[in-house]
Amino acid sequence: MTAPKTPSVVLDWGDSRHWSAKSRPCEYCPGLTHLLDDEGRPAHKTCAEAAAAAAAVAVVDAYRQEGAWAR
Template identity: 50%
Template structure:
């Protein structure tokens, strides 16, 4: 048996704002203070999964951009 396996291409999905992340848990809310979003620098009380202040839409746009870059790298054969 060979050690290499054929990888499947990532699914092609279009980004729909507001539909990627589920932030219904209260852990995504900072009850103490609003601080600048890590992406756009506008104050927010929302926190991402790592505890950094971030708007949900900003975090989704960043994830969509990362996914697009990874898909592009995959198509071009880069690791």
């Protein structure tokens, strides 16, 4: 069995609700950003995409540990 590829995630932040006039620290890195995630938290788009991909990998890993992957 081959391991699945790391997923890539592309978020659509094209509307104005993902923009803040005030620059704040990103949730995921020490940089400042004007961008907001879906929950309104400050986050760079690339940081949020990397976090979403990592979360998907964690779900797959948990699924594998349950033994359901091999079925």
